[in-house]
Amino acid sequence: MWAFIKHDLEANSLVTAFAVVGVIMWVSMVLSKRLTYGRIHGSAFAIVIGLVLAWVGGTMTGGQKGLADLSLFSGIGLMGGAMLRDFAIVATAFEVQATEARKAGLIGAVALLLGTVLPFIFGASVAWAFGYRDAVSMTTIGAGAVTYIVGPVTGAAIGASSAVIALSIATGLIKAILVMVCTPMAARWMGLDNPRSAMVFGGLAGTVSGVTAGLAATDRRLVPYGALTATFHTGLGCLLGPSVLYFIVRGIMGA
Structure with missing residues (x-):
């Protein structure tokens, strides 16, 4: 049987x-x-x-x-796999109202940039503190601090080892869990009660899974807005990680 x-x-x-x-x-x-x-x-x-x-x-x-x-x-x-994952991420954007999305304006764009650069600097600094002094490893682990998707994408593009890529994924997973756990507790302090603040938060936090789960536990109506900018955040990180950010780190470290 x-x-x-x-x-x-x-x-x-x-x-x-x-x-x-x-x-x-x-x-x-x-x-x-x-x-x-x-x-x-x-x-x-x-x-x-x-x-x-x-x-x-x-x-x-x-x-x-x-x-x-x-x-x-x-x-x-x-x-x-990537196919169903990306489909699920893109599907969340269909609930967004364009009039509300435009309200994020310049501050939303700034949040996206800061949400990409600041975690990268933190992750690369931690990598350096733990003995990774080459630009490839520092960039990959720093990209993992952006999201656990940006890390392996960046690592694969610049030739990082499988061990370093694994560390970048682990870094992103820790960030995602922290975001989803801490968001409901800090929502009132951050003013997460409207679509505009949710979009700014999604841009700063970045991790789609963390932002989605955190906002779902706070106010389900805010999920599409946070997921929208978080998705852009992942795309921006995948573009900047193996290009601009890598060359900056390489210029600083010299290798």
Whole structure:
């Protein structure tokens, strides 16, 4: 009986992946409600559960794709790939009202620039403090502090090692978790109660997953606005990381 069920699950791997993620999200939302009374969004629990499952899958198989290395969960590799990820990010922008988006104006553009440059400087400085003195490693880890997408994109473009790229992803994940956990607690202090402030916040914070989850726990109506500028933030980082920022670091470090 189990062999029959397993065959069907493997044959419909993408459907299985959606079911697994659905169960994880349901468990995460229950944990959020029961353990933190909604103060920490379920997405934070989901990311932690996902990281644990990825470690378990990699340990069991010795592979490089986490849980997706198990044939039963191979669809997670497709579901978590760039195609569906980018589709989900772009889809959030369809709820944005253009009249509200224009209100961000110049301050929104400044927030995007600051949200890219300041985390990069911090990440590159931390990399230097831990002994990474070459421009490639410093740039890659600094880009990871922008977002965990910008880090590997930048690292791949400038020839960083797999270990450094992994560090950049870890840096971005820590940032995403901190943003999604801290946003609801600091929302009143930051004035996160209107689309304009949400767009500025999205530009400064940058991480799409962190901003989306944090705003969802604060006010669901603000999610599309924060996600919109956070998406632009990721694109801007991918453009500046392997070009302008890399050459600046290279000019300073000399290698």
